[in-house]
Amino acid sequence: MDLPLNWMTLLSSARTAWRKEGTATVASGPRRVDKRTPFERDYDRIVFSLPFRRLAKKTQVHPMAQNDHIHNRLTHSIEVASVARSFARRVTDLIVQTGELTPDQLIPIDWIVQSACLIHDIGNPPFGHAGEEVIRTWAAKHRDYLFPASIHAEQHAAAQAEIASSLADWEHFEGNAQGFRIASRADNPQAGYLRLTYATLGSVVKYPWGSTDAQTTIKRKHNFHSLEKQVFHDVFQTLGLVRSDGVYCRHPLSFLTEAADDICYRILDLEDAVAMQIFDKQRVHHLMLDISGNPNNAHMGISQLRGEVIERMVDQFWKVFEDDYHRIMRGERVEDLKSSLPTEFKDYLDKVGEMYEEIFGHRKKIVTELGAYHVLGRILKTLLKTVEEISKASQYGELHFLAKNCAELAWGKEYVEANLAKEHRWWLGQAMDFVSGMTDNYATRLSRELDGLAFEL
DSSP states (O other), rough: OOHHHHHHHHHOOOOSSSSSSSOOOOSSSSSOOOOSSSHHHHHHHHHHSSHEEEGGSSSSTTOOOOOTTSOOHHHOOOHHHHHHHHHHHOOOHHHHHHTOOOTGGGGHHHHHHHHHHHTTTOOOOOTHHHHHHHHHHHHHHHHHHHHHHOOOOOOHHHHHHHHHHHHHHHOOOOOHHHHHHHHHHHOOOGOOOOOHHHHHHHHOOOOSTTTTTHHHHHHHOSBBGGGGGGHHHHHHHTTBBBBTOBOOOHHHHHHHHHHHHHHHHHHHHHHHHHTTTSOOOHHHHHHHHHHHTTTTGGGGGGHHHHHHHHHHHHHHHHHHHTTTTHTTTTTTTOSGGGGGHHHHHHHHHHHHHHHHHHHTTTTTHHHHHHHHHHHHHHHHOOOOOOOHHHHOOOGGGGOOOHHHHHHHHTTOOOHHHHHHSSOOHHHHHHHHHHHHOOHHHHHHHHHHHHHHHHOOO
16 A cells, blocks of 8 residues: 555645636736635635525425424535534544644644535535436436437447446436535536635545446445546545555545534434424434433433434544544545444444434325426426537527527526537536536426426427
């Protein structure tokens, strides 16, 4: 193994370049002094970005919940960042003890971990994980919409390889990979040009392989689409996370952002299930009391118990990280921390998993998710027909009036005109950005507006 990993490298503040090499640099006035660190700027960019704000109207687990107290992707992400801050303080102390860095050099970790948590769901489509399944299922059944014969008549080897990789992006659509795309690219105005630091990007990657990798078929998870393959490699190369055999390693901080997410969604979603009257209050109270490990907490309400449970779970996850620290710093660990928890806590999580099956089987949730297929399917058909027309046109005026209307609705006339000559695969990426970026409410409304529209071009 040609590692161990190096913290100075792992905390890289590099970002993707604004422009490709060889393009002109636009002159600007005197550069203002910004006393924020690059990692503080990451945090601020995320908080003020459109994709982050849209999380407020995206499903966490319970779609289209009428109860205003139910978690959405935004409140969930903020809570995950809060839990992760506890991990950041602990890992900072650990690194100081090992003498790898000084306390001053470790200040960025707090910001990096919180920023990674804020963006961990930023690429998720509307309707929660059901939205991911809809996009995958729809794409597998409608390949002719993704790659119509009118554009891809020539099937030479290079074209076939590109089509295969793009189909993998769609048929294995993954919110984690979409999130990396949004947070890393320098040419994505709809994401507000986040261009986060490499340290933040690395800290959110749980599945360091692409859509065409064999592991994607097995685990149904990956962290970059084919269009971001080079960007991903550049990030991980700079962070020192590429082995000599080309395999990507996980950033040590990614285990802690993942642990914070695991703790929050497993505990807080149960609390939501009580509020939605899916579970009896006493049933959840009893389980939380057991996890807290202190029968004297029986007088506490669920909200108080939740704090005790989170604190104990943080302790257990941290112990796994600390005990396996040297293997993590050699780039050898891939599996999440929860897989190494003591049997007692694995049993607790198994019980939570059983309750999740009940949540996912709840009639209201099933009905909503069935509707999601029709909502997203209708939008995808219309949008991809528009992409086909754009890809065939040599100038904007050649677009069918329906295609013009849809293009302007999704991207705006100026943006379409400026990028009309871009390749079809690039425009498929724009379609994926638009669909995954929609909120639950907007997707539902847009689908209704498109209902009955005969899009025959």
